[in-house]
Amino acid sequence: MKDEIDYITIDGRGEHESFRDCITQTIQNLKPNEGIHVIKDFEPFPMYKMMEEKGFDKYVEKVSDEEFHVYFFPKNDLKRIKMGGYLDLDDKRIEKIMTITLDYLEGKTNLKGAKKKMQESFDKVTAQEFALFEQYLEKYGISDDEIEESLDEILEIFDGILLSNKLDLPLGHPMRTYLEEIKAIRKVLNQMRTMLKKNFIKNKWIKLYDKLAEINIHFARKQNQLFPALEKKGFDKPSKVMWTLDNNIKEIIKNAQEYLEADQDNKFLELQEEVIEMVEDMMVKEEEILLPTSMDLLTDKDFIEMRKGDDEIGYCLISSPPSYENKDKDNIKASPNNEFLEDLTNLLQKHDMLNPFSNNEVLDVSQGNLTLEQINLIFKHLQVDLSFIDENEIVKFYSDTKHRVFPRSPGVIGRQVQNCHPKESVDMVEEIIKAFRTGEQDEAEFWLEMDGKFIYIIYTVVRDEAGNFRGVLEMMQDVTHIRSLEGNQRLLSWDKPKMM
Incomplete structure (x- = not known):
């Protein structure tokens, strides 16, 4: 379904004689960027061909056996998405691949028919073409859940023609x-x-x-x-x-x-x-x-x-x-902006403007005076793992500790936080952020047992002095040892092994 389209809703449940005229009249009065949302008590197959001939594509949503919602929107040529800008592929081929696969996913043809048509249309489909087509599916109303459920069947449509490039790469790549x-x-x-x-x-x-x-x-x-x-x-x-x-x-x-x-x-x-x-x-x-x-x-x-x-x-x-x-x-394959960025970096370095302060310059922090080197050393030696996302839900920081509970790597920096979690937990992540943004909550606690360890996790809202939402701080710690402590220890003891 095209989210950018404004839909005019026509509830046709129980209607028969006047329904078609109502649709025809609505089509005539449609403005650019408008579509029609039809509600029927059965799937309106007779409408599909008529609307297709008038230049409309569709997305069908079955609410129940007696309630169908069909969204008709104007067909457009395939608009190149961001990923397509990095791949030199034929848009017409991608459109053909899309049409055949969508016909199967929307029930217009069966698996055998879709596979036959794909093989008649193409001698081969590259991995890059398949990946780009998969990325486009969302634009045509196919959700990630539907892709996951149908992925094996989709791959079956390409059986025998999906061509994989054999990679010959040096060790270390x-x-x-x-x-x-x-x-x-x-x-x-x-x-x-x-x-x-x-x-x-x-x-x-x-x-x-x-x-x-x-x-x-x-x-x-x-x-x-x-x-x-x-x-x-x-x-x-x-x-x-x-x-x-x-x-x-x-x-x-x-x-x-x-x-x-x-x-x-x-x-x-x-x-x-x-x-x-x-x-x-x-x-x-x-x-x-x-x-x-x-x-x-x-x-x-x-x-x-x-x-x-x-x-x-x-x-x-x-x-x-x-x-x-x-x-x-x-021969390094470079993006169009690489040369500009390199030139800018060299210029900033030349005029000592790349870093606004050195590692040894003392900074006036909230409670004290620390150098950048000292700040980094403190984070590195904390007995807890910290991660921070900003108000735009972008990962900006994680503490580089040796005892990290879950793996982290530099690739996470700059990443949308929703993409740092499996699909099943994204709703919970968004619920926490929403509650923090609106001021409904300030903290969210979790704990779990994993591989003999007891892990404690707490998310804390970060607000500035004016109370504005500025992000979320995640703190994670293996508290297995802490939970095992009993009584008192008031004297110095070196029983714990030295940290390496």
Whole structure:
């Protein structure tokens, strides 16, 4: 549905003779940027062809078996979205791909018919074309939930013609690292397939699942490093759809481990085919769509910066890769503004204007006088993790502590906070921010038990002296040790191991 359209509502429930005339009259009087919202007690199929011939597209919403809402809006040529500006693709091909897939999603054709039409129309569809088409779906009223639910069927439409670019990259390149991890994960899956043909031996399965559980690191780096870089290019579907699929995989692996630990052997074994299929399916999506598209969207400078933050999160089933720096600086793929930004940076550095103060200059903070170096050292040594989003809901800061509860990396800075959470928890995040903005609440507390640790999390509203909303501060701490304390300790003790 086109959100920018103003809709004129016509409630046609129970109407028969005058309904068509009412629609015709309304169409004649429509102004630019106006559409028609029809409510009927059945799906008005007879209207679809008539409205299509008059130049209207539609979005159908089924409220119940006896209430349908159909939004008709003027067709427009495909307007290039932000992501499209970074990819040199044929808009007419994307439009054709959109039409065939939308016909299936809107029920105009079945899966077999859509697949046949796609294969008749195209010899091949690239990963980049698929990714761009997927990004456009939202513009045509297809929600992220619908994409997630129908993704396997959508991929089936492209079966046999979806072409993946084989990436040949040097060691240390972040995309090469993901590929190396995919190879290692598949090795574990193959071992699992072999084990399913043999007698059940619990200890061997425990070792395999200890390895498979490292996929959480693979997902964490992808979510905190790769996804933010793609969002800056307008490609946010990985954050909104793939993140949920990642979490589904983490959940089923966790369930399988619980069956294994509880000696529920049959339930554990019954789950293995699904575990293998879900993990393999994600590896295919990454290898054939996500990573090739990332190569086209991101610059080499993006990858160099990404590599600097990758070590922060770690690696899945592989050793730490070497550093990555482009050896052929003349051929670095650059965005149009890179040269201007470099020139501006050089100019500011020349006149000592890049940093308004040095690390050693004393700053007058609220209660005291500190240098920038001292402020950073304080944040680095706090026994709690801090994160801050500003009034525009942009992540501006996190404390760089060694004991961090959840992974963080530089890619999160500048990111919309909603994109830092899986889709299932975004509503709660927005509810907290709304309550803080309106002044209804000042704090939101959470606690959870995870891997034998008790984690305490509190969100606190940040307001200036005038009471204006300026952002949200998140504080997180592993309080397992604190909860275990009893009695008193009034004398100095060095029982606690030295922090390294």
